[in-house]
Amino acid sequence: MKNHPLSNTVVLRALILAGLVLANSPGSAAPAAMRDSLTADQLASQRGLMEREDPMKKLGVAAGEDPAKLLPKDLISESDIISFGGLTTLVPKHAILQIPKNFAGRLKFVPGSEIKGWSDFYAVNRGWITTVEISLAQAEGKEPLPESTSQQLAKSGNLIVAVFRGGPVSMLPAKPTGEKANATTVQR
Helix, strand or coil: CCCCHHHHHHHHHHHHHCCCCCCCCCCCCCCCCCHHHHHHHHHHHHHHHHHHCCHHHHCCCCCCCCHHHHHCCCCCEEEEEECCCCCEEEEEECCEECCCCCHHHHHHCCCCECCCHHHHHHHCCCCCCCEEEEHHHHHCCCCCHHHHHHHHHHHHCCEEEECCCCCCCCCCCCCCCCHHHHHHCCCC
16 A cells, blocks of 8 residues: 555644644643733833832942951951961961960961961861860850850860861850859950
């Protein structure tokens, strides 16, 4: 039997019709809604509406000093330096909570030492450095260190660094609560 061109067309139409029936059957996804595209005038009017309702225009000028101008002039003036074994790292000022007398000489830059990030430096020197994980409230001075932590720090002979999520962080002195002054604040 020869292929007749009419038979191919009939088969193609049958397949298209079956696809339409399946696409519109219950339980299938709803067909996409058809709509006209927007004209240039409609787009321009919508843009004009958005520009008139811009929330940024409602904001006033910020009061006070520009916080960007309050930033420190250089990183070194806002950091403490720890050096040992040919390596040096920087930690924020007030991140070091305890400095034993035998480690006081390690808090200066040693010429010729290689500067490393905190995690690399700490990995090599964890034998004489202890970290204390503190909360954000403790770092801001809103909450004191727990009494048990303060007692443990007092017994340690290591250099103690305050960290938040593993990175060194400045720890402001705890503010006294109204009842009694905070005796757990660690002094440098």
